[in-house]
Amino acid sequence: MKIPQLKLKNQLALFNALSKALIITLLVIIVPWIVSEISIRETDDVLIQKLDQVIELVDSLGIDNYIDMESEFKTFGSYNILKEEYISIEQIENDTLYDVIEFSQRIIENELVDYRVLSYSIRENGNNYLIEIGKSISTIYHFEQNLKRFTFLFLLIVITLTLILDLSFIQYLLIPLDKIIKKLKSTNHPSSFDYSAVKTSTSDFIYLDETIHSLMRKIVEAFNDERDYISNVSHELLTPVSIIQSKLDNILNESSLPEEDMIKIFESKKTLRRLTNLVRTLLMMSRIENEEYILTEKVNLTNTLQNVLDEIEDKIVAKNLELKLKFKAKSFVFPGNDNLLFTLFYNFINNAIRYTDKGHISIETMKENNQFLIKISDTGIGIHKDKIPHIFSRFKNSSETKDSYGLGLALSKKICDYHNIEVEVVSELNKGSVFTLKFPN
Amino acid sequence: MRILIVEDEKSLASELKQFLEKEEYNCDVAITGSEASELIAINPYDFILLDIGLPDYNGLDLIEEGKKYNPEAYFIVITARGELEDKIKGFDLGADDYLPKPFSLLELLSRIQAITRRKFGQKMSIIEFGDFSLDTNKRHLQYKEDGVDLTKKEYKLLSYLVLNKNRILDRLQLTEHIWGDFFEDDYDSNYIDVHIKNIRKKLSAFDKTDWIKTVRGIGYKFEI
Numbered sequence: 001m002k003i004p005q006l007k008l009k010n011q012l013a014l015f016n017a018l019s020k021a022l023i024i025t026l027l028v029i030i031v032p033w034i035v036s037e038i039s040i041r042e043t044d045d046v047l048i049q050k051l052d053q054v055i056e057l058v059d060s061l062g063i064d065n066y067i068d069m070e071s072e073f074k075t076f077g078s079y080n081i082l083k084e085e086y087i088s089i090e091q092i093e094n095d096t097l098y099d100v101i102e103f104s105q106r107i108i109e110n111e112l113v114d115y116r117v118l119s120y121s122i123r124e125n126g127n128n129y130l131i132e133i134g135k136s137i138s139t140i141y142h143f144e145q146n147l148k149r150f151t152f153l154f155l156l157i158v159i160t161l162t163l164i165l166d167l168s169f170i171q172y173l174l175i176p177l178d179k180i181i182k183k184l185k186s187t188n189h190p191s192s193f194d195y196s197a198v199k200t201s202t203s204d205f206i207y208l209d210e211t212i213h214s215l216m217r218k219i220v221e222a223f224n225d226e227r228d229y230i231s232n233v234s235h236e237l238l239t240p241v242s243i244i245q246s247k248l249d250n251i252l253n254e255s256s257l258p259e260e261d262m263i264k265i266f267e268s269k270k271t272l273r274r275l276t277n278l279v280r281t282l283l284m285m286s287r288i289e290n291e292e293y294i295l296t297e298k299v300n301l302t303n304t305l306q307n308v309l310d311e312i313e314d315k316i317v318a319k320n321l322e323l324k325l326k327f328k329a330k331s332f333v334f335p336g337n338d339n340l341l342f343t344l345f346y347n348f349i350n351n352a353i354r355y356t357d358k359g360h361i362s363i364e365t366m367k368e369n370n371q372f373l374i375k376i377s378d379t380g381i382g383i384h385k386d387k388i389p390h391i392f393s394r395f396k397n398s399s400e401t402k403d404s405y406g407l408g409l410a411l412s413k414k415i416c417d418y419h420n421i422e423v424e425v426v427s428e429l430n431k432g433s434v435f436t437l438k439f440p441n
Numbered sequence: 442m443r444i445l446i447v448e449d450e451k452s453l454a455s456e457l458k459q460f461l462e463k464e465e466y467n468c469d470v471a472i473t474g475s476e477a478s479e480l481i482a483i484n485p486y487d488f489i490l491l492d493i494g495l496p497d498y499n500g501l502d503l504i505e506e507g508k509k510y511n512p513e514a515y516f517i518v519i520t521a522r523g524e525l526e527d528k529i530k531g532f533d534l535g536a537d538d539y540l541p542k543p544f545s546l547l548e549l550l551s552r553i554q555a556i557t558r559r560k561f562g563q564k565m566s567i568i569e570f571g572d573f574s575l576d577t578n579k580r581h582l583q584y585k586e587d588g589v590d591l592t593k594k595e596y597k598l599l600s601y602l603v604l605n606k607n608r609i610l611d612r613l614q615l616t617e618h619i620w621g622d623f624f625e626d627d628y629d630s631n632y633i634d635v636h637i638k639n640i641r642k643k644l645s646a647f648d649k650t651d652w653i654k655t656v657r658g659i660g661y662k663f664e665i
Contacts (some may be wrong), residue, residue: 038624061455116536230523232522234521234522235494235521235522237521238541238542239450239453239521239542241542241543242450242453242521242542242543242544243450243452243456244543245543245544245545246453246456246457246543246546247452247456248622249456249460249546249547250456250459250460251547252609253460253463253546253608259657259658262609262657262658262659263657263659266611266612266613266658266659266660269611269613270613272543273613276543308648310593311620314592314632314636315596315632317635318631318632318635318636384472
């Protein structure tokens with residue numbers, strides 16, 4: 001089961017609400033029981049008090065005062081109009097002693113009524129008498145209901161109040177955490193980090209904030225070191241190349257050399273150029289790895305594609321290839337780095353041209369599942385299916401005859417990863433290849 | 442024309458000097474930033490060629506100093522660090538052009554010439570060969586009264602050849618000039634040849650003279 005991710009604030013609120021709900025549930029179960037226990041005990045106390053009063057009365061006035069000895073039924077009964085209470089005294093024959101309180105039913109005026117009944121036997125003038133004092137359940141029940149209602153109301157008020165207080169306190173307490181998270185979210189590049197301290201009296205948050213700051217300083221330091229390093233490597237590698245190139249240029253410029261030597265020097269220049277390209281490509285990849293390129297330019301992809309085509313179209317014409325353009329999707333503005341995206345499109349289209357000798361190069365833009373796609377297909381030599389997984393690795397050649405396939409595509413892949421662009425390759429040997437670029441929304 | 446070369450690599454500085462002096466520019470060389478700072482304060486220069494990565498001086502400070510003492514001077518900034526930021530900062534501070542190392546000496550010369558033509562306006566911007574006239578301001582070729590229809594790249598290629606007339610331009614230099622320095626490995630390809638073929642065809646429709654000579658194994662040369 002996947003546990004949904006929640007903010008700490010919401011989790012605390014949820015926990016708070018759940019724990020209170022649990023307390024309420026418990027109380028709902030327990031309170032009626034307690035209340036009825038209490039009310040029964042209360043009733044019993046009242047019954048016992050009343051019994052004491054009755055016994056006192058009987059002692060002082062004599063049993064004859066209540067029971068007519070001459071009558072057939074030696075009983076005395078008294079109840080109030082609403083049958084809420086009754087008291088009876090009755091002469092009994094046996095010697096059993098009663099002293100119980102229990103629930104029991106009595107028929108009074110042909111009506112069955114539930115009572116809590118206290119039965120107690122006394123001995124008076126040589127006879128046994130049973131005194132019964134009853135209190136109707138409905139009055140107990142009524143008392144119980146009132147007690148319950150009051151208790152629940154009280155609980156509800158207390159719980160609502162604490163819930164509101166707790167939630168607003170959590171909210172207030174976590175404001176600094178929200179600020180710290182906001183700060184992290186708005187940092188898309190180490191150099192743009194906000195070092196202002198978050199105001200809080202919670203020591204944990206102060207510690208967290210300070211730790212993030214010190215980590216950020218370390219990241220920026222590492223970033224700057226890496227940038228300096230790349231910049232120095234670039235300088236150290238390209239300066240000697242530049243010196244050699246200038247020397248070769250000057251030699252060629254003399255033009256008094258025999259043709260053979262001139263060709264040799266030209267060949268050396270070409271080799272030097274290859275080295276330059278290699279160094280530049282590797283440096284560009286390192287710079288991407290170090291995230292030196294900003295990704296916040298609003299790049300109109302169709303425009304960039306068109307710029308690449310303007311630059312490259314005459315190569316297509318020179319090779320007598322047909323260029324098929326199908327810009328089916330509306331122009332798409334993508335946050336990225338224009339230079340890198342230009343290089344990306346250039347590399348893919350340039351490759352398509354390079355490996356295609358007849359047929360066409362087709363460039364399509366489309367929207368699929370709300371995603372902007374650029375599809376670059378050719379009718380060229382294609383890629384063997386065993387080699388497709390390796391075409392984006394550095395220095396792995398797809399074609400043994402041409403020497404620079406590997407690094408160009410490795411750079412393209414880097415640019416794609418940097419922009420979160422997905423690349424899909426479909427290719428068939430001697431039929432052609434299709435490269436699809438899928439842009440994130 | 443007086444040029445100050447500010448470059449801490451002696452070997453490169455001397456190659457630049459040798460090349461530019463052959464093109465009849467008057468050159469001074471400063472190996473350090475402080476040397477350059479002194480020279481800038483004393484001498485009027487038309488061009489200052491500045492390697493921005495000097496060990497003893499912030500190259501960008503030198504531009505500021507240059508703007509103070511040599512307000513007429515044009516700055517061409519050279520860097521091997523390839524930092525985009527410097528490129529932007531350089532242009533902000535008034536660098537007129539930017540060349541990443543390594544660059545071809547001919548490319549440097551063509552940048553200097555382009556700035557010069559801009560500076561002296563119309564007079565220098567039209568170059569004539571036969572009955573053709575090439576207007577480098579309007580980027581347009583004309584035969585007598587008729588315009589010659591060239592594509593953008595064809596124009597760029599032809600003007601580069603014409604501006605460097607009687608000099609061998611190798612395929613690398615032509616490729617670099619036309620396509621810039623993308624990570625391009627197609628200098629062995631025949632794209633340049635296809636363009637030259639088309640230019641020849643278009644020119645010969647007006648005039649049969651073979652201006653563009655093929656230099657076997659290397660490139661082309663525009664002969665007048």
